[in-house]
Amino acid sequence: MASASTNDIEFRSVTKNYGAVTAVTDINLNVPKGALLALLGPSGCGKTTCLRMIGGFEQPSEGAVLIDGREMNGVPAYRRPVNMVFQHYALFPHFNVEQNVAYGLRQMRPRIAAAEINRRAAEALEMVRLGGFAKRRIHEMSGGQQQRVALARAIVNRPSVLLLDEPLAALDKKLRSAMQIELQTLQRELGITFVLVTHDQEEALSMADIVCVMSAGRIRQLGSPQEVYDRPADLFVADFVGKTNRIDATMEADGKTLRLADGSAFTAGARSGLVPGEVIVAIRPEAIRLTRAAVGSTSFAGTVTHRIFLGSSAEYAVTVPGLGDFLVTADRRSMNESDLVEPGEAVFLGFDPDMAHVFPAQASSASSA
Incomplete structure (x- = not known):
């Protein structure tokens, strides 16, 4: 039974090993409900490993990962109240926009009525401002529109937590700035906890409520964007952030x-x-x-x-x-x-x-x- 919790995500002394290689070491982390957390750090720092352990794609070697007060160790990805937007969106090219968005709903058991699936898919597309694009083919969409289709597909299942693995990395600078604002707006409207993985310092500082700076599998500093930038905990943070x-x-x-x-x-x-x-x-x-x-x-x-x-x-x-x-x-x-x-x-x-x-x-x- 889930315990009452003010945090959507908790890491309790989490360590992840891949054979002799330790990817993350003794991670302790609390993410309040409705927050936007940015996991920030250079390649190989452990941020994506943490994201994958939240999503259920990896299991901790030690410690526990909790979502909404429930321990998730051993719970497969498809049984977690989590959805993920991948860096390259992973859209089905042979489906149109509506079919991509509705795909997850059609796989749910017990089955959802077709009318309800159509209603929720249309609602999700309206949320990401793609209401008139339901029948459009994926190859006919721009990069920014494809990113919003991936977002609609992720939120249509109404997850408690949305995971974003460098979702803006493939966009040009102007479009990336516009999508940062759209993501923030969507996150506030939905009230869903967002966890964003990025190596882009400006992206983390401009979007997140909480920034978690990582290096060599450890947390170097956890705080608001202002705290991390204005009061870096050590020289690594001062050098890496800004x-x-x-x-x-x-x-x-x-x-x-x-x-x-x-x-x-x-x-x-x-x-x-x-x-x-x-x-x-x-x-x-x-x-x-x-x-x-x-x-x-x-x-x-x-x-x-x-x-x-x-x-x-x-x-x-x-x-x-x-x-x-x-x-x-x-x-x-x-x-x-x-x-x-x-x-x-x-x-x-x-x-x-x-x-x-x-x-x-x-x-x-x-x-x-």
């Missing part, structure tokens, strides 16, 4: 002063709290001020080597003697001058110490695992 500048430094004996390789120093912000020793300072490109004159105490002279124009903003590569290369994102409206800075120009870089993240240097090698 763009980051890294500066080698030494935390001095007072536990507050950071001494940089060029001999300059500044007082660490409230985010440090490290013991004295070798550290790495991580600063987001948009947290660095680029000016033509020195401003403030933490200001470093450098030279622009490259510029990428992005419309409302621009990205600059700046070389600072003794410290190396920096990536800076500058909002054009924040510059005192209306013109862009040109490659070869001398500039100054400054930042608020409270915007810098400080990590132990020994964590650097572990962060690439």
Whole structure:
């Protein structure tokens, strides 16, 4: 009997082995009902293995996976309240749109009346804004329309949890952005828990309520998109989620002063709290001020080597003697001058110490695992 639970999905000390290879290790995870969780990480980090264990395509070697309070270990995929949208959609090319969407309903036992199947298929197509496409052949649909057909087929069975395995990877950038909004809208309308697997940081940050960053089969950080981006738990997360500048430094004996390789120093912000020793300072490109004159105490002279124009903003590569290369994102409206800075120009870089993240240097090698 299912126990009352505020979580749709729970992982309790889950480990998955494939022979001598451990794909995920000691995963503990709670996903509240109606949330959109993004499993984010590089290839081979274990995110797809976790998705497949939720769907019933894999079973844990240790621990337990629960859906709506019920342990799912040993329960086959077709008996779970879960549906999945695959990366390449897996639509039947010899069926039309309506037949693809209704396929799962026609396999259910006891059988559902034909009129009810037609009604629910039509309802699902309306939800994904394909109401007039029921008789269209699959090869006549665009990539974005095929993605919505796959979504309609997944939601027509009214699952408790919808799994999405990089469903937008095959779409171009403009269509991918549009589908991200459509997926969020659909998820809010249905109130279904979505679990999205992606290696695209922007996709995870823009769509998810909860981001789970994984590496080498372990969870490195779990939190809201804002928490993961603004307060990375370690150097791996700071590097992987978004763009980051890294500066080698030494935390001095007072536990507050950071001494940089060029001999300059500044007082660490409230985010440090490290013991004295070798550290790495991580600063987001948009947290660095680029000016033509020195401003403030933490200001470093450098030279622009490259510029990428992005419309409302621009990205600059700046070389600072003794410290190396920096990536800076500058909002054009924040510059005192209306013109862009040109490659070869001398500039100054400054930042608020409270915007810098400080990590132990020994964590650097572990962060690439």
